[in-house]
Amino acid sequence: RQISADASGLTEALRGSNKFQGQWGEMILTRLLEASGLRSGSEFAVQVSLKAEDGSTLQPDVLIYLPDKRTIIIDAKVSLKAFAEAHAATNETSKQHQIKMHLDSIKRHINLLAGKQYQQLPGLGALDFVLLFIPVEGAFQLAVEQDPEILVGAMQRKVILTSPSTLLAILRTVHHLWRMDAQNRNSLLIAKQAGNLYDKFVGFSEAFEEIGLRLNQTQQ
Numbered sequence: 484r485q486i487s488a489d490a491s492g493l494t495e496a497l498r499g500s501n502k503f504q505g506q507w508g509e510m511i512l513t514r515l516l517e518a519s520g521l522r523s524g525s526e527f528a529v530q531v532s533l534k535a536e537d538g539s540t541l542q543p544d545v546l547i548y549l550p551d552k553r554t555i556i557i558d559a560k561v562s563l564k565a566f567a568e569a570h571a572a573t574n575e576t577s578k579q580h581q582i583k584m585h586l587d588s589i590k591r592h593i594n595l596l597a598g599k600q601y602q603q604l605p606g607l608g609a610l611d612f613v614l615l616f617i618p619v620e621g622a623f624q625l626a627v628e629q630d631p632e633i634l635v636g637a638m639q640r641k642v643i644l645t646s647p648s649t650l651l652a653i654l655r656t657v658h659h660l661w662r663m664d665a666q667n668r669n670s671l672l673i674a675k676q677a678g679n680l681y682d683k684f685v686g687f688s689e690a691f692e693e694i695g696l697r698l699n700q701t702q703q
Contacts, residue, residue, distance in 0.1 A: 508559035509544055511618040515647060516545065519654035526661055533604050543601055543613075547657055550664040555657070556601045556613040557650075560592040566622045582629055589617070589626050589633065589644075597640040612641045614653070620646050 513529065521527050528546045535541055547555040565584035572578035592615060602609040615637070617623040623646035626633055637644050645653065 504561035504563060505559070508561040508616070508618045511647065512545060512557065512559045512616055512650075515651050515654060519651060520658045521547070521654060521661075526657070533601075533607065536605060541599060541601060541604065544616075546607075547654070549610075549657060550660055552608045554607050554609045555653075556607075556609055557616055557645075558596050558601075558613060559616040559618060560589075560596070561618060563619065563622065564588075566619065566625065569625070582625065585622065586626055586630055586633070590636075593633075593637045593640060593642050593644075597642050602641060612638070612643050614643050614645050614650065616645050616650055618647060620648060 509529075516523070516527055523529070526548050528548070530542055530544065531546050533541045533543070543556045544559045545557040547557060549555065565581045565588055569578050569581035569585060572581055596613060596615050601607075601613050602611050617626075623644065626644075634644055
C-alpha cells in the first residue's frame with residue numbers, strides 16, 4: 484500500500500509540474516550517463532551554458548564529447564500527462580484523444596529543439612543533429628507505434644528521438660570510441676618510445692664499435 488501511495492504521489496507530481504518533470508528527466512539521463520561508463524567533466528558535461536552568434540545563452544542538458552573534438556548534444560523532454568491519461572482512459576474515444584495529445588506534445592518538443600539549432604553553435608564541433616531524450620520507455624514506444632513517421636520527420640529536422648534503451652546503446656558506443664582512441668594513443672606512445680630505445684641501442688652499438696677500433700689501434 485505504501486509503494487502504491489508513493490507511486491501515485493510521484494505520478495501526480497510528474498503530471499502536475501513541468502519543472503519537476505524536467506528535473507526528473509535530467510536525473511534519469513544522468514543515471515544513464517553514469518551507467519554507460521562515461522566520465523563527467525571529461526567525456527560529458529551537464530548544463531553547460533553556451534553563447535549563440537546573436538549573443539543569446541543556450542543551455543542543453545548534456546554535451547557528450549567525442550574523440551577529435553566533436554560533440555553530441557542531448558536534451559531531455561518529458562511528456563507524461565497525456566501519456567498517463569491515455570492509460571487511465573475508460574473508453575476508446577478518450578484514449579485516442581489523449582494519445583493524439585501525447586503525439587502533439589512530442590512534436591512540439593521536436594519543433595522547439597529543432598528551432599534552437601544547437602548544432603550550429605560556433606566552436607562546439609557538434610554533429611549535425613541533436614538527441615531528444617524521452618525518459619519513459621512506454622511513452623516513446625506509444626508515439627512510435629501510433630505514428631511511425633514521427634522518427635523520420637524528426638530526423639529530417641536534425642532531431643533524433645531516443646528512449647532509455649536506445650540512448651544507452653548510443654552512450655556505450657561513445658564509450659567504446661573513447662577506449663579505442665585511448666588504445667590508439669597508447670600505441671603511438673609505445674611506438675615512439677620503442678623508436679627512441681632503438682636509436683639509443685644504435686648509438687650504443689656504434690660507440691662500442693668505436694671503442695673496438697681504438698683498442699685495435701692501441702694494440703698496433
